[in-house]
Amino acid sequence: MAETAPGLLPAQQATLNAIRTPAEHRPTYPAGFAGELRNDAEAALTEFVDAARGIDGRGLWVSKRDLAGVFGCEARHLADAGTPFAWTVPTARGTVLHKAVELSTHRRFEPEDAVDAALERLVADDDNLGSFLAQASDGERADLTANCVALFARFGETFPPMQRAWRPAAEVRARARLCGGAFVLNGKYDLTLGSPAPLGGPEGLQRAGKVIIDLKTGSRTPTDPEDLRFYALVETLSVGVPPLGIGSFYVAEGRIEHEAVTAEVLDSALRRTVDGIGRLITLRTGRREPQRVPGPPCRWCPISADCEPGQAWLSDPDD
Ligand code: SF4
Structure with missing residues (x-):
């Protein structure tokens, strides 16, 4: 149970309760934890190294958006990548x-x-x-x-008022280079609070302390939790200590969906990332046709006018 902070509105207090974990309940990790995760990631990605370098000499940059693209409608992902972004x-x-x-x-x-x-x-x-x-x-x-x-x-x-002691940071760029730069996992966290602490000792223990928050001004999407797990992976590989928690804060709802980061969460993020990189490579090298997955994103798809499954879905989205 989080402490009750004086002067907070109920929704602020609920957000604070969701993200705050007392120091004595925060997980600790041995010094070699992130190195083992990196070894696992690089071993799983070895088979894609040559193809990644062939796509782009500076390495294959992978974002949460890329992964969401290949786990959603791949045709739209490719269309979006080829369409200049227009601000509105x-x-x-x-x-x-x-x-x-x-x-x-x-x-x-x-x-x-x-x-x-x-x-x-x-x-x-x-x-x-x-x-x-x-x-x-x-x-x-x-x-x-x-x-x-x-x-x-x-x-x-x-959202509770920022305290200096939380070390708030916004728009934080984070990158993890893997396999000598053949892959760059790329992220930009909207907001982070807290930081890890070295505890030392024979195992070189590190105590997790950072919470990574995505600020959502739109509706919920099914990939929101996976997006943040990807960030937890990037953070662990770049800083060397897993974050304490990850959370999507839905501004209109005034609510955070928080998840504690564990070794299992990181393992699942790693497997999804490797799977997604394999999909990205076969797609971008033209080794297979992109899959079309109709659904709500058809409404904003730049190629919907020429997409048969998309038109079928748009004509009867409840079917
Ligand atoms: S209209 Fe729908 S199914 Fe077709 S490419 Fe776009 S998102 Fe995919």
Whole structure:
């Protein structure tokens, strides 16, 4: 049972209860744990090394999105990869909120100020999103601001206020290179709280302490838990200590789905990642036709007009 923090709203307290684990109940791992996991991963990936280097000389970069793509509709995954990404108010919403949360991890902001500051920072970035925001009409900008202020206010009412002692960090890039760089597992965590602690002793024990959180501004998707398990794997392989927990925080619901990280969770993430890499390679090298898996994503698929199973699903999604 987590401690009761004074002055928290009920939803904030529920989130804190879900993610907080007292130090004495946190798992510890021997110093060689991550090295063994790396050995297992590299042994399982050996058969794909040449093909991976053949696809891209800098190694095959693998993200949670790639894995979700090959475990969902592969035809859509390939179509998305070949379609230039176009920012819109709905697609920009999540990134603006993440930025606002990032800025607020070290300074208190009113929602409107946090969103204004986030927009200002993002416009200053010389990239596609910065250009979209700079060129957005007054109406688009007002729509985006209103959406993000509402989401940020919701986040503030349902997520406990950041404490310095939690070492909050936002938009954290993480990479794990495997097999001499033939594979790069690539992640960007929306938010992390806490950090691992070395305990020492003959086994060089490390105590887990970090919680990795994905902030979700949209609906739940079936791959949300697997996305975070992939992040737990990336974290373990890069930092050398597994995270304490992983959680998707659904902003509209004000609720977190938290999972404690265990050796079994990491083993399952490793097996799925190796399986997904094998699928990615056979797909990208044209060794097989992409599978078509109709479902809700057909609604936003760039090739739905020419996809027979997709059209059949769209004409009767309840069938
Ligand atoms: S319309 Fe549906 S089934 Fe067809 S490619 Fe797109 S997501 Fe896949």
